[in-house]
Amino acid sequence: MMQVLLFFLSHFLVLFGQVISTDTVFNDDVLGLIVFKAALQDPNGKLTSWNEDDNNPCNWVGVKCDPSTNRVNALVLDGFSLSGHIDRGLLRLQNLQILSLARNNFTGSINPDLTSLGNLQVLDFSENNLYGPIPNGFFQQCWSLRSVSFANNNLSGKVPESLSSCTSLETLNFSSNQLHGELPSGIWYLKGLQSFDFSSNLLEGEIPEGIQNLYDLKELRLGKNRLSGRLPEDIGGCLLLKFIDFSNNFLSGKIPESMQRLTSCTSLSLQGNSFTDHIPNWIGELKSLEILDLSNNRFSGWIPKSIGNVDSLSVLNLSRNEITGNIPDSMINCNKLLVLDISHNHMAGILPSWIFKMGLQSISLSENNLRKSIPVSYHGLQILDLSSNAFSGKIPFSIGGLSSLQVLNLSTNNISGTIPVSIGELKSLYILDLSGNKLNGSIPNEIEGAVSLSELRLQKNLLSGRIPRQIEKCSSLTSLNLSHNKLIGSIPAPIANLTNLQYLDLSWNELSGSLPKELTNLSQISSFNVSHNHLQGELPVGGFFDTISPSSISGNPLLCGSVFNHSCTIDHQKPIVLNPNSSYSNSGASSQNRHHKIILSISALIAIGAAVFIAIGVVVVTVLNIHVRSSTSHSPAQFALSGGGDEDYSGSPAKDPNYGKLVMFSGHAEFADGANNLLNKDSEIGRGGFGVVYCTVLRDGRSVAIKKLTISGLIKSQEDFEKEVKILGEIKHQNLVALEGYYWTSSLQLLIYEYLSRGSLHKLLHDENSKKVVLSWQQRFKIILGMARGLTYLHKLNMIHYNLKSNNVLIDCSYEPRIGDFGLVRLLPMLDHYVLSSKIQSALGYMAPEFACRTVRITEKCDVYGFGVLVLEVVTGRKPVEYMEDDVVVLCDMVRGALEGDKLEQCVDERLFGNFAAEEAVPLLKLGLVCASQVPSNRPDMAEVVNILEMIQCPSEGQEEIQISS
Structure with a gap:
């Protein structure tokens, strides 16, 4: 009896120990998971099933257990939108084999102990x-x-x-x-x-x-x-x-x-x-190849015939190399080939017709020297790009049978004849580019059938006739370019139904009539050009016409409206006629002397008016500056600054109208030298169109720059001043000078900026004392890119600088540029008169040509012009305008001439001794010239400029630099 009792007791103790052990295990896994969950944010409630009162986590979402041990061995929480840090609680899951937290929002660093989970x-x-x-x-x-x-x-x-x-x-x-x-x-x-x-x-x-x-x-x-x-x-x-x-x-x-x-x-x-070198012949031995991409290298020679042995090939991209010769006939054996791109090479000869019988979906052979007519037969083709070759003949009517075609680019060839009406059968066509050819005849009405068209480019041909009204059926159009043709008639009003249109260019045609008022409905338009036609009448009012650039409608002398220098009248009079040989007489006498009449052109009137306006502006600003200097020099009490309230001033703020208000955006600050020494002549560090700049030190040891505004007489309201200054103080960007505070009295205004010890870009480039420190090529590119990013940020805030020049670009200790003086024109109630004239005085060479005409609306493109000049100034190390003994050198003209003559070494600062990246320098100079275009609409946006610069930029480490001997 005792033996039986001992047997049952021993088994009971074993079972009891297992229960205790299992509970301990569960508690350890549960504790680890609950601690892990506590550090998370679970916006979608994915982990609501995780409950600390539940000792069995095996049924929790995302948790899996080993059935033999009931221990957690997998935690998979992919795509749960969880965020937070990865807590150490996971280290309790000692049996964990799979930990997957992909596609979430976890932050923090990698926990080095995770791999201790054995x-x-x-x-x-x-x-x-x-x-x-x-x-x-x-x-x-x-x-x-x-x-x-x-x-x-x-x-x-x-x-x-x-x-x-x-x-x-x-x-x-x-x-x-x-x-x-x-x-x-x-x-x-x-x-x-x-x-x-x-x-x-x-x-x-x-x-x-x-x-x-x-x-x-x-x-x-x-x-x-x-x-x-x-x-x-x-x-x-x-x-x-x-x-x-x-x-x-x-x-x-x-x-x-x-x-x-x-x-x-x-x-x-x-x-x-x-x-480099040839594409190896042994490439044909890689018979399993499905994708071969050797594009954008320096391979030369012919395409090896052995490529035909790779019959499994589906994608072949050899574009942007230096490949010559013909397309090998052996390639016809690549019967699984879907994508062929040999664009931007030096291929020559006749394009074989068998290419269009291979079942290809995409053919890109642009930028070569291929010739002959265009044979097209395969119906599965989706992309066909034969642009910039030497193809001739006509576009075959059979092209309408390419029912799957999405992109057709035959631009810049010698194609003649008419646009086949079968083009309207291409229901899937997304881009059609036939520009730069010799196409004649009219644009077929059947174009309406291409209902998927997003971009239609027919510019630079010999097209005639009218713009088809049926084009409105192409409702997906975002870009329409019919410029540089011989189109006649009026602009059809149904074009206004293309509500997705962003780019419309009808310039350099023979169009007549008035601009349809319905065009104001094009709410997405960003570029509009109808210049150099025979349009007449009044410009529509509203929509994009309220901000249209004059260059977009120039060359239409009978157009009138607010953008022009003359208003519209009901009865259009004849031009003003001056007869130097007789006084005003009857029409018969005037007709006898018709060959002596001089017609006073509208452009001459504009030029005369602009010159008079500029002269008046210069005089007004000069008088204002004299008035400001005299008023401030007779008012020493205006320097009474109120810091933190501890200073002992002789005058009471309540009684002294000159007592000022000092505001520091970062909080309390005091000046180490006291208030009355802030504007000491010895501390002056610069002068500009808006004021004099001084340097002083705060009691915490930090230096600041103080700009004493010389436009005090134009600032009438303290409320408006403080409102605008506080807005400027909130603008923070690594490429903009930070405004840290301001000081106000009715006759004296100061702006307090961060101080940058290296000074201005102008000083680094041109000051004789600074020429010992020569900016490297990498530093120059960094400065250009930083300026572009700073301007882009300003333009995103709808803020135009108006006064961009190298004196207004400061450089910090790491050679990062900071644009200063931005937003100061917002303090002026009379923007037109002051700003235009001040730029003529202080920004010679940087000022966009549209500043000279009062009737032209100034946009952010004026900043792009100044930036373009700055690019050239930084690269060349030369001033925008330099006065020689017998000549005046304009930087833009000098660079343009040097590039056209392939004299790159003349365009780069000689102090670099040839240590610069030529692959960056040439596109950089060209970008500067484009930005400094005389026509505002030809200048890119600053956001586009940043993208271009980032593409131009080569890595600074390990890059090859070209050595050019002077």
Whole structure:
């Protein structure tokens, strides 16, 4: 009996211990998950099932358990919109094998202890907002890890050397971050690696040798970095490689011959590098290739005939190289080819007709020297770009049979004849560009059938007849360019029904009649040009016509309205006629002397009026400046500043009208030298059109710049002044000088700015005392890009600078530019008179030509003009206008002439001694000239300028610089 009792008791104790152990395990997992949840924001309530009172988390959303142990072994919360930090509570999940938190909004740095979870195999934190470096110890305890992904975050720093210790890794993805530095030398020790993706980072240096050790590697992605040197010669040892991407780096040299062994490769992308030599003949041995992209390199020679052996090829991109010769006939064997792009090369000869029988969906052969007529037959074609070649003949009527065609670009060829009416059968056509040819006849009414058209470009042809009214049926049109033709008749009113239209150019035709009032309904229009036609009558009122540029309607002498210098009358009179040989007499006498009459043109009246206005403006400003100086010099009490209230002033604020109001936006501040010494002549550091600038020191040791406004007589209201100044004080940008405070009395106004010790851009470029410090090419580009970004920010705030010049661009200690004096014209009640005349005095060479005409509306394009001049000034180191002994040199004209004569060395500051990037200098100078165009509508927006500059810019490290001897 006792033995039976002991047997049951022992089993009871075992079962009781298991229950206690299981509860402890559950409690540990539950505790870890609840602590983790507590640090999160869960806007969609995805984790509401996570309850601390529930000791079994296996049924919680996103949680999976091992059925044999009931321990949590997987936590998958992908796409739950969770945010917050990744809490250490996860470290309690000791049996965790899969941790996937992808596609959320987690922030903070990587927890280095995560790899201490000894059973962890999969770690996926991709598509979050994690930042900071990869911790050095993160990969030191990663023996069990099989897959790691931190793609699409904001990680920075270098790739740690300890990564090479994760010998069990099969997948490693840190793409789309900001990692920099070189790849670790032991990176190829990960012999089990199958997928390696560090694309879209800032990695640099050469790719280390030893990659042949990765026998199982199938995917290698290092595109969009700053890698240089050659491809590793031993890459051919990775026999299982299927996907290879080295695109958009700075790699050079030949393609390694060992790569011919990669017969399993299906995708090879080397685009956007500097590879040279011929495309190797052995490329035909890669018979598994489906995608081959060698575009944007320096390959030369002919396309190898062996390319025809790659019958699995679906995409072939060889564009933007230096390839010559013909398209090889062997390519007809690539019967799976869908996309062919050989554009921007030196191909010549006749375009083979078999290309249109291969079943291609996209053919891009632009910017070559291909010729003959255009044979078209295949119905599956979607994109056909044969622009900028030497094709001739007519557009075949059969083109209407390309029912799938979306883009048709035949521009800049020698195509003649008429536009076939079958073009209207292309229901899917999105872009039609036939510009720059010799097409004649009229635009077919059948164009209405192309209902999907978004862009229609027919400019620079010989088209005649009227603009078809049926074009209104193309309701998706956003861009319509019919300029430089021989179109006649009136502008059809139904064009106004194209409500998506953003760009409309009908200039340089023979159009007549009035502008339809319905055009004001084009609410999306951003560019409108009907210049150089025979239009007449009054400009419509409202819509974009209220802000239209005069250049957009110039060359139509019978047009009238507020934009012009004359108003419209009901009975249009004959032009003013002056007869120098007789006084006013009857019509018979005047007709006898008709050949002596002189017609006084409207343009002459405008020029005379503008000259008179400028002269009056200069006189007015001079008188005002004399008045301001005299009034301030006789009022020493105006310098009584009120700081924090501790100073002992002899006059009471209540009784002294000159007692001022000092406001510092950042709070209390006092001047170290006292109020009365602020505007001492010895502390003067500059003068400008709006005032004198002094430097002083606050008691906290910080220097500030104080601008004493010399426009006091024009500022009438303290309320308006303070309102505008506070708005300016809220404008913060790294490329704008910060306004820190102001001082007000009725006769004296001061603006308090941050002080920048390096002074102005003008001083750095032109001051004899500063010429010892020569700006490097990288510093100059940085200054230009910074100015562009600052102006872009101002224009986004609908704020025009009006007075952009090198004296108003200050440079900080890291050579970052700061634009100053912005927004000061907002303080003036009479913007027209003061600003126009002051620019003539203080901004010679930077002032846009539209300032000279009072009737022209000033837009942000005047800033673009000044910026263009600044670009040329920074690159050349020369002033916008220089006075020689026998000549006056205008910078824009000098640069334009030098570029046309291929004399780049004359356009770049000789103090650089040829140390500059030619691939940046030429487009930079051209951009400056475009921005400084005489016609406002030809100038780009500043946002476009920033995009162009970022495309022009070459990386500063490791870049090749051209040496030009003087």
